Each structure stands twice: as C-alpha cells, then as structure tokens.
Amino acid sequence: MGRGEGVNLMPYSPALLKAQYPILSEDIAPGVPLHYLDNGATGQMPRAVLDAVVTHETRNRANVKRSVHTLAERATNAYDAAREDVAAYLNVSARDLVFTAGCTMAINLVAHSYGSLLREGDAIAVSTLEHHANMVPWQMLAARRGLRLVRLPATAEGRLDMDALPGLLDGVRLVAITHASNVTGAITPVAEVAAQARAAGAVTLVDGAQMAPHGPVDVPALGCDFYVISGHKLGAPNGIGALWGRRELLAAMPPFLGGGEMIRSVRFESSTYARPPQRFEAGTPPIGPAVGLGAACRFHAGIDHAAANRHLAALTGRLIEGLRQRCGDRLRLIGPGDLADRLPLVSFTIKGAHPHDICQILDRRGVALRGGHHCAQVLHEAYGVAGSTRASMAAFNDAGDIDACLAGIEDALRILLP
Template identity: 45%
Template structure:
C-alpha cells in the first residue's frame, strides 16, 4: 500500500471543533479546499509589506508587487506545463471559461482584426460539450450557441459515469469547439483526454478543458495533453478564493479578442479607438488580485513540495476506502465508477428515500462536512435518474480516520431514516 501523507497539521482551520465541540471532519474539498499555513502567511506578508498596484507605479513597493505577481505566474506556468505568456489571471475558472466563450463571440461580431477570424462562428457550426460538465463549462457554450446560431451537441455518459468515448462521432466537420472536463466533480471519473483532442484536431476544432478538479489532485501538463485552452481555480487547490487561471496556447491568445476592457490592458487610447496589449496582459483589465496570486504561488510551492504523484497516490487510497465503506450499505447508489482506476476521491451518492439535505444534516450534526445538492451539474444527475446527491470529497489533508468517521456517520444516516 502507498504510504499516506500526514499533513493535516499544516492546515489551521482543521484544528477547530463544530456542533457542540465535535472534531471537524472536512470532506468538502471538491467545493473548496482548506489552506495551509504557508499560503495564509504568504498572503498576509504581501499585504503587510508589499501591497501596491502592479504594472503601474515606479516606486519600490510597486516594483515588489509586480515582481511577486509575475513570479506567481511563472510558478503556475511551470506547475501545469505551460509557458509564462500562456497563463492569464482570472478571478476564477468560471471567468476563464467565459473569457474564451466571449472571445469567440467578439470574433464573430467582427472584433479583433484579421487573426480573430479563426474564432468566428456561423449558423450551423457546432459546439460540443459533455453530460459530465459543471455548469461553468456548459452554460457559457449554450449562450454562445444561442447568440451565434451555432448548434450545441454533447458526448453522453456511460452507466458507470464516464464519458462514452465510443460516441466521439458527435464531433463532426462542422464542430468548432469541444469543451470537456478533465475530472468530474460528481462522478470523480478522470477523462481520457487524448482521443478527444485527436478527434477535435482531425476536424479543426478547438479544445477547452475544465481542469478545476484535476489540477488540484493530479500531475497535469497542458502542453502534453495538447488542449488549446484550460481553466482552473485557486480555491480548489489550497490557494485563496478570488484567483483563477486560464491557459491558452500562445498563438491563440494572441488572436483571441479580449472579454473585459479598460485600464492596464491597452496600448494606445484615443477618443476614436484603442489598441490592446499582447497577452496575457490583454486579458487582465483593471486592478488585479495580487495578494491572491501570491497565495497561489505559495500553494503551488506547497504542492510541489509534496509531489503531485504522491498526492494522487494518497488520494487514490482514500477513494478506495470511501468506495469500500459505502459498498457496506445496501441500496446506497454511487454516482460514478465503483473502482478507483482513473478516479478521484470525489464520491457522490444517493441514499434511497432520503433527501440529500437530510443526509448532510445528520452528518453535520456529527461534525462531518459534505456537500449536498446538484453540485452545479444537473445534467449528469439527470443521467443517473436523481435530482441531487450527497458528496464526500477528500483532499491532501484527509486521512483514513476521516473516511472512517464518515462511513460511521453514514451508517447512522441509514439507521436514523430506516
């Protein structure tokens, strides 16, 4: 068995108690992760010693802030196998995905000049998504289709909760965009990226990857994956809220029209027209979230120190314990694969006859924090024949004792509603 990590002590919030003094068992990492002391201290130190607007001032503190801001970009680029200029700061992954979708829309409207023509959509063009998508990687494409006359199509899921890669013929010669998740926040299934990228390239379509769940839990290299764009959020990978990342291949970012416009992303402004800076600054209008990027840098350093392969192996063991424990409860349905192969420690489940909110309440009374609802992914729940689910999701700081407490609590849920 792989040696498990033991780092919960690095995360101050996990020391607290809840619900009348019960120890906190935090199994909601799929929604947002807790932060290690190193990240909290990095953000605090920046605010205490270096806070200033970046790329604007000529004074020392502004220079220090700009250096920290761009050092964070470089660290993140190396973390995901990208070049420095291929990393755009956003406030979260949702903004990053919308940035790409609105870039296509602006190109379709004739904005962006000649190079932007490669992104123009026409009525009858196709956008392909999947049934596994978080709403953040579905709704923007629905909106883009509605505004341009493009047709939205999708790759279905199998009964196991994986993408049906036998149905890639949905990607046709009319397909312009293929947007898909790297790892589902409901089924935990890790997508085999290669066949989708290969098929998209065959027809000249662009690929957009939602890497929110994968970047935090697996070794990820966007260059090796071959995707055109990818987005992920800091708050799911031990970093502060309010910071996210859009990756785009350099040549594509250079051609993509901007989404947000204003200060800090312009070259020349007259009363008649404006020219924009090259990427990534072209996509970073306004005052930026500098302290959060510094926290993101610290999170990347922390994860690199552990080793993403070690983290993946650690969480694979926790996924095994979760699945084996839930299997002890007759009738409880796991929404996703029941084996750990190509799967995260994100386990959504349905207790027959019990509303997920009631499941969550009983667990919460025992100090166990899980997510309940549709997890911003209604279509995949519909594919499983349920409206919502409860979800336990482990992280780097989770241990076997957390899983044991959760399974014990789930037995109490079943007993309470029997």
C-alpha cells in the first residue's frame, strides 16, 4: 500500500474527523472549547484507537508467544496483526518491523546495535534540524566508539542545506536526518539524501516522528535504511513506536537489550539469538500499546490525507498571514515563510514576548500551543534564539482553531507588549 492506495478513504471533513476524538468535543474549562494545536508534541487519541485498546485489555489480555490458552492466542494474534497494520502503513514487510518504546528508543537501538559495527574514525552525519532524540544517541555513540560527528547544516529558512551535503559525506557511514522538522516544519528530500549517502557508502536513518501522522509513508520509495516512528504522535498510547530496518542490516545487527523472547537458546555461559524482529524485542512487549498503534495506523490509512494536507496548507497560510498582520516587525518565523514542502506547523518568536507567556495567555482561550526549544536546542541556537512558540496542526483542525489562536495572539500582544 503506497500513500492512500488500496484503502477506502472516508470523505475528508475536519468536522467529521473532530467528532471522532472524544476530547475535542469537551470544553477545556467551563464555556471554553479546546483548540488543540499541539499535535507535534502528542496526537490526540481517536475513538477507534481507544476502542481497540479497551477491547484488547478487556477481552484479549494475556502474554504473547508463551501460553497456549485461548486468551494467549488472541493476544498473540492481536500483536502480530498490529505489526502487519503498522508495516502496511509504511509499505514494508512486518518481518522487518520492530516494535520499540517510541522513536527515541528506536534510534537508541540503532545507535547501540548498528553503531557497534562501526569502526573508530568512521563518521556519523547528523543535521542541525534534529530533535534531541536523533542527536544525543549519536553523540553518545561517537564518544563511546571514537567516531566523528559531522554536522549537516540547515539553510536560513530551516531546511536541510542540500548544497552543502555532497562536500560533507566523506568517511560518513551513517546519516541521521528527520523526514520533517518538528520546529521549522520543513520536509527533507529524503530520497535525494539517501541516494547521496548510499553513493558515499553510508546508510541513512530517517526520523519519521512528525511526518507519519500526515499520511501513510512509502518507505521503500525513500531508499533509506532505517525509518522510525512514534506511536503517540499518531494518536496511539504512549510507550510504543516502531523501527523499520533493511532486512540484511537487521540480520547483521547484534541485539540491543537481552532477556526473554529475543533468544533462540540460552546456556549458562552464553546464548544464541532469535531472528529479527524478535531479536530486538526483549521481554514482554507493550502489547496493548502495539494494538493501539496498529489501530492508529488503520485509522490514519482511512483518512484522505491528500485532501487534509491541502486544507492544512491553507490553514498554515492563514496562520502565517494572520501572525504577520498582527505582529508586524516583531514576528520572526522559525522556518520557511512559504507553503511548499512543509508540514502544517508554524514556529515563531514575537520580539519582547516570552514563548511560555504567550502559551499561557492562549491557554485561557483553550488554545494549546507549545513554547520552548521543542527538544531542538541546536536548531534554535542556529537561529540565535532560546526558544519559540509552535502551533502544530492535525487533519481535524479547522479555521476556527486558527482564528482562536490569532485572537489569543492579539491578547498576548495587548498584555505583554502594551
């Protein structure tokens, strides 16, 4: 299944979609509706995911792959089916898909396991745009194994600097890049990066945390070697995510964590290990959350994301324009000012107003934004600011959410910059 192929999409309507999220029909305070614009931090959970998790925990709860009773069989089937659903969302084989605790865990797994195969003096290239989850594990690996860390710079607009790339890949064995920045919203031309990396003898790991909630991802078309996603960004429970790895790479990688489920046989002195993906899933897995992630992927696969993304691009334009009109010269966008190749998220600063104060004032209107460095200190440093305010949209957001946000910005300007 590529992007949207072979599935029956529901007609796209933000209103119909909103109705599927219980929290979005509740007032956040008496008489104050919720305008949730913090989807980049965590996606809200639709009824379909809640139902799948409740059904699993009330009817199918047992450990997987261990007992032969009916519940255990149901739990095992549900867990296996969830892996198939997540794999279908990424257009990959379930055999190559490892459940992890999230993106952070998935990247740490690769940094430890694939990283142990790198040699002293090898280089790892990491972009300025990365979330700490895709930067700190590589720093730690570099320190552990004597590797060189190469910075792939960003342009002034907050996109990966593609002109600089060819000159930086000498000696690089692994390139770690985000599919889309959680701060600037810029979408990386991953296929181009992966092709250049491969030509230079490097593998590419792609952080799909922000991209995956905006539609199924055709991972093979990207030509990357590892792709990681985060469940909670897709509206699944916390504590679940996934790593896809190229089969021959996973097969050559040693385990990351040891314990039950990941072994073939255990003797007192040593053990042999199961094939991937089990090799990388030590202990009882997060079964209920995995079922939730499977349901979240099915839910998202049923959304007409092409239509949603057109609608969200228009909302992004409305927000940027509205900010420009209200803030004038005080506004600084931390990211591109245009709508091409970007996610529907907008990070900005308003001279003289602290992001946390802005967020607090908007919260009174039920508008949920995020203020701070968004776990991307290096990127903010490149812009010369400590933090920013971010509005990040999902397919259910509508013009009312954007207008509530802009009305809140007017409040903030009045209160903070009288």
